[in-house]
Amino acid sequence: MEMELEDAPGELVKVLDPISRYGANIQNVVHKREEKTPLGKVPVTIILEVKEEQRLEEIVDEIKEAGARIARVGEEEVVAKAVNLLVGDIVKTDIKDTVERLNSVQGARVSDLNLAVGKSGGESSARLIFEATSKESLKNVTDKLEEIAKEKDLLVIEPLE
Structure with a gap:
């Protein structure tokens, strides 16, 4: 809605x-x-x-x-989900910007974000759960995550198939 x-x-x-x-x-x-x-x-x-x-x-x-x-008011059926981990200086590289850019991918969104901040504000990790209305949209959002991670010098850990 x-x-x-x-x-x-x-x-x-x-x-x-x-x-x-x-x-x-x-x-x-x-x-x-x-x-x-x-x-x-x-x-x-x-x-x-x-x-x-x-x-x-x-x-x-x-x-x-x-x-x-x-x-x-409409219904979008979630047909695909993925969990990825992001490691690096996530807070300093603007997690809000990262999530907004990921949510701009058509047919996909970050449905859950869990952030663990390291000592003294350095490295942190985030678990991102994506939901998508198609497998293509899921691939597009995970590709976008890779692109953003490379730009922000973050490591992406993908789940095993």
């Missing part, structure tokens, strides 16, 4: 509350506060799992009542 929210305290909570009350499972929330839509609002994407179509309709209705503009 893609939506636009006012940039004000409590706006995100207003849309998360109905999702919780109707028993939907929130898998991911991307709140891009630093970006603005043409209407001057904050773009928010919520990946959720709802068992019943009726509950989804009720959630959408309540979110609209809360003042959010819903841009898209």
